[in-house]
Amino acid sequence: MAQLKAGSRLKSTVCDTQVMVIATPQGDVALTCGGAPLVEVTAQAAKGEINPEFKDGTQIGKRYVNDDTKLELLCTKPGQGSLALGGVKLKLKEAKALPSSD
Secondary structure, eight states: OEEOOTTOEEEOSSSSOEEEEEEOOSSEEOEEETTEEOEETTSOOOOOOOOGGGOSOOOTTOEEEOTTSOOEEEEEEOOSSOEEETTEEOEEOOOOOOOOOO
8 A cells, every 4th residue: 555646657567557646535545457556657566467357458548537536547558457446446537528509
């Protein structure tokens, strides 16, 4: 578990995924990709195996949020692993609908 701050850059230890923290809840969080913890982008880490339950992949330029949207990550490099918080997969943030221009 680690305490995150907005602007932090993290990478996966099991795939090529890299993210930037946009918003984060208070306190320590257990953030993973492919079932393994994310580390600082500058950290040296051995590559591990992706957990098959967390192999949905990430998409560059997409934002990922948890259910209460207190955590928001921006994918800066795509990979094969799925992002998760406390073992619960993050979901793609939906674009806000524009008002109709009748």
